Amino acid sequence: MKITLNGTPRTVTATTLADLLGECDISGRVATAVNETFVPATMRASHTLNPGDRIEILAPMQGG
Amino acid sequence: MRPFYDTPLANPLMLGTAQYPSPAILARAFRESGAAVATVSLRREGAGGAGQSFWQMIRDLKVQVLPNTAGCHTVKEAVTTAHMAREVFDTPWIKLELIGHTDSLQPDVFQLVEAARILTEDGFQVFPYTTEDLIVAEHLLAAGCEVLMPWGAPIGSGRGLTNEYALRAMRAAFPDTPLVVDAGIGLPSHAARAMELGFDAVLLNTAVARAGDPVAMACAMMQATKAGQLAHQADPIEPRDMALASTPVIGKAFLT
Numbered sequence: 001m002k003i004t005l006n007g008t009p010r011t012v013t014a015t016t017l018a019d020l021l022g023e024c025d026i027s028g029r030v031a032t033a034v035n036e037t038f039v040p041a042t043m044r045a046s047h048t049l050n051p052g053d054r055i056e057i058l059a060p061m062q063g064g
Numbered sequence: 065m066r067p068f069y070d071t072p073l074a075n076p077l078m079l080g081t082a083q084y085p086s087p088a089i090l091a092r093a094f095r096e097s098g099a100a101v102a103t104v105s106l107r108r109e110g111a112g113g114a115g116q117s118f119w120q121m122i123r124d125l126k127v128q129v130l131p132n133t134a135g136c137h138t139v140k141e142a143v144t145t146a147h148m149a150r151e152v153f154d155t156p157w158i159k160l161e162l163i164g165h166t167d168s169l170q171p172d173v174f175q176l177v178e179a180a181r182i183l184t185e186d187g188f189q190v191f192p193y194t195t196e197d198l199i200v201a202e203h204l205l206a207a208g209c210e211v212l213m214p215w216g217a218p219i220g221s222g223r224g225l226t227n228e229y230a231l232r233a234m235r236a237a238f239p240d241t242p243l244v245v246d247a248g249i250g251l252p253s254h255a256a257r258a259m260e261l262g263f264d265a266v267l268l269n270t271a272v273a274r275a276g277d278p279v280a281m282a283c284a285m286m287q288a289t290k291a292g293q294l295a296h297q298a299d300p301i302e303p304r305d306m307a308l309a310s311t312p313v314i315g316k317a318f319l320t
Binding site: 006 | 104107109140149153219
């Protein structure tokens with residue numbers, strides 16, 4: 001299905017948010033949001049993706 | 065120094081982690097200055113997991129981490145970012161930034177109060193980046209904030225304390241609230257002045273990270289904050305208009 005991941009259109013096979021992280025080889029400390037709503041790590045496995053979803057995967061970064 | 069949400073800090077320097085020439089210089093600036101708090105952010109994870117190596121380096125510094133909501137312009141955006149930061153950094157602390165003006169990066173204090181209320185009700189310990197407005201400060205405290213962080217000058221401007229009168233008034237108005245000058249510090253003398261006014265800490269980034277020698281500047285900022293803090297505790301004299309001889313007159317020889 002087609003989604004937007006961190007602002008970039010992508011076609012993925014994953015059907016849940018947890019699977020998407022695996023498919024994109026993303027691990028470690030990240031936080032996720034789908035369609036501008038925070039999805040806690042504990043909810044990723046049960047969070048089903050839908051075509052057109054806008055997904056943000058954020059990681060620690062430098063800040064002031 | 066007043067504790068921050070029951071957490072006492074070893075010293076009054078809160079240091080940002082952005083804009084350093086290299087991660088190694090960033091780490092040295094923290095290690096050699098001994099800054100007590102590191103501000104951090106969240107951004108999109110890039111290829112190769114750059115965020116993970118950054119996080120490991122920050123963890124190794126063993127400092128208190130203060131995540132921010134930098135760049136947020138709406139309550140929803142800031143609240144969502146705060147939730148994501150709490151999960152990633154495993155802390156209830158959040159430096160709440162709600163930017164209202166593109167050029168000055170002045171906080172939108174109306175949205176700031178609303179977001180602060182939402183977050184404190186959800187268990188966050190909010191460090192609001194605000195202006196020196198006393199009424200806004202009262203609303204932030206009523207919203208549950210136990211720390212106030214007025215700006216000294218616009219972020220990154222290095223102009224120092226542009227409204228010292230207002231900062232002094234804020235210190236007087238809220239004698240029991242931990243106060244931090246956040247943003248605008250350019251020189252150690254600015255940081256020392258904030259501490260002389262009785263502030264509890266200063267938060268700065270650009271003045272250190274963009275200095276020619278960030279490590280030396282971080283150490284200078286630390287010395288300045290400690291000197292200003294000690295000076296405040298030492299109860300400085302009041303300025304006066306006329307001279308007051310410090311050397312005793314009695315016993316002076318008659319030599320004219």
